[in-house]
Amino acid sequence: MAARDIEMSRVDEDREAFLPAPAQQRRTTEPQYPPALVAVVVAFYFIISLAVVFLNKFILSSSEYKFPYPLFVTWFQLLVALGLLVAWAKLGQYKKAFSIIPPYEFDLSIAKRVAPLTVVYVLMLAFNNLCLQYVEVTFYQVARSLSIHFSILFTYLILGKKTSTAAIGACGIVFLGFVVGSYGEINFSWEGLIYGVGSSAFVALYGIYVQKSLAIVDNNQWRLLHYNTTLAILILLPVVMLSGEVSEILDNVQFLGDIGFWVLMTFTAATGFGINIAMFLQVKYTSALTNTISGTAKACVQTLLAAMIFRNPISFMNGVGIFLALFGSGYYGYVRYMERMTK
Template identity: 75%
Template sequence: MNRRDGNGTGNEDEEAFLPGPTVQRVSAEKHNPVGLIVAVITFYFIISLSVVFLNKFIMSGSDFPYALFVTWYQLVVALVLLLIWAQAGKSYAILSIIPPYEFDLRIAKKVAPLTFVYVMMLALNNLCLKYVEVTFYQVARSLSINFTILFTYMILGKTTSMPAIVACGIVFLGFAIGSYGEINFSWAGIFYGVGSSAFVALYGIYVQKTLAAVDNNQWRLLHYNTTLAIIFLFPLVLFSGELSEILATKTEILSDMGFWALMTLTGVTGFGINIAMFLQVKYTSALTNTICGTAKACVQTVMAAMIFRNPISELNGLGILLALFGSGYYGWVRYKERVGK
């Protein structure tokens, strides 16, 4: 998934809770102050890493393993922030990047297929994070690149260059070796990771197909996708039994303001990833985005090993390195192809 061209590295923005900005580069990196670029990259790192670690902590460290409800609540928080931001933009020019909230049923029907893909992507993503260690999380969801190439050919009829296919081969090899070497292996985690990867790839394609319905305005799309996702996801929360189990067995947690503050914070970071990606696209280069995505994945793996003390076998470590290298190489290939056009 890439919110700029539909062919991303597969690691830089998959944690986002909302359909992030699909904007064209409006300024070259060399025209912006170094301090601004560093600040934008730092903000992206902090927000992106926070999304993953906060979600993992909620679903493992807080004895609240309800991935679907967690996702739904975070979407509600994100919608509230979207409404507040859009309203504030009427009075403060610096916040005017998000237009006033709108919801037209005719447009909503056109956005609905994208939202279905989006809901499946989010649900499977958090379910994957629930069952796998954070050190293995990137590997479990690394096949989004492979699915992107497959779906781009099947849906859009576009072929892929041989270097990009080689990169996908490296990623798949890393996935296979990493899965075999994972000490705390989980078939459920693998299933949800592969499923999430497939919907990540579909999402990147459907974003491009759906933007025309909102006059290519990514923030208007944000309004519809977030609202519809809340509506679509709630039945899943209800029929999965999560809501009834929460109300029956988690009464102490439900009255814990600290827990709700943490849940709300994850919603804030989920919304913040969209702002971070918007700033990166606007103020940095495509190459910087590629490097940042790969670097962030490396930092995420190292931090996970330090914070959660997840055991990493030699094969698992090799698989992680191959998956990260393949993702980074794929991003580099795509960057060179864009520059060469």
């Protein structure tokens, strides 16, 4: 699922989860956990987060089951995610280890208040998968690197909060990386770039709307996930139908009866849901600084793996742009972390 990596209140927007972990609820004094446990949690996040991006790219444009229908893919993944959410919540009633997710609920009066968030959420997911369809995975991070800028802009316009000079300087480095990386991209796509910028904008809006919507469900991100996922399925279904993707799938796709295709689709959707669990564990058992380092390191690994797996060509200018975008994002995360610690 393109969930961000959900980013999103954290720097690395590729952790495309259904809800950003409420990092703003962290205390300045954070508990210490055994290094082995922290390592396992970070590794789990790495694996799940990378799987989300690569499996989606594999389905949309690179696999034997090439399936270039991002809206239908997004809707199907939401459907599977809802099933897993309900099943996990049910299991939690009998097994304490799974009790982090409360029983499924859907109250119409609450749903109406959550609906604006869901509209932003659906657009974020759709633009993310559309971007992934048109750009190489090596350029994916650069194409979606402007979410930090939009976050600062929307935070000021909507919440009236200003950003420090150091954080703005970090954003300048990211923007330079965006420009240089776009100019140097060999397989450049205007469609992918536009969808990437759109995804960045909706990622930023989503993070703000989540902060405003959590109060509706007593600051419980899992309850909000119930409503958000259910509403997203209902909202996206007519969009999928009107887009013409369903008729194109029925007319052009020859492997709909292949169980291997549906296993791949379902497994990809499960990794999208798994991002929620991974982010929950990472926020609970690691520090804010570890989250920042982990996100930036994951983006570097993702770029290197994409170059090796998909054989994406990287020009010198493209490489410089990728480096600047990643460095700027990491520096921004560090600056914000230090600001939180000194408050």
